[in-house]
Amino acid sequence: MGAVLACALAACATLPPPTAELNAAEQAVVRATGADADQYASAEVELARDGLARAQAAMADGRHDDARRLAAAAHADADLAHALSRQALAEAELAQREAEVEQLQRRLGGAR
Structure with a gap:
């Protein structure tokens, strides 16, 4: 009886798949890309893309906790x-x- 109850409680405590977290991470990558991050913050946006890909792979493998953590980092x-x-x-x-x-100040200084 105790094992059944523990199993039932564990099932209730399981978090749903991190679909919202993955979507939020993806939108954040899109937002960064739209702000020219490839030009101005290329290393950081590449880390985000890599992390998002790893989160998506973890989700596909059913590793929801890893996917959630990787999506948050991305x-x-x-x-x-x-x-x-x-x-x-x-x-x-x-x-x-x-x-x-500066150009206007030079022009005004020369006009005096």
Whole structure:
């Protein structure tokens, strides 16, 4: 009786397949790619893609705990790639604006 009860409790405690986690990780990779992470954070986005592929393989093999863990890591790597890419884009835009200001200041200084 105790073994049956323990088995039933273990079945209830089992988490569902990490489909939502895999989908979220995939969307994070897409978001990072859309922010030009291949150019500005190539190592991080590659880690995210690799982790996502490993998570998908673990899911296909029925290793749900591994898939969940790998999907979370891939999501984090993709978020980092996205943030680094946005930072690089913002820094490039800032440099462009600073150059424009400097050019305008030179023009105004020469007009006096």
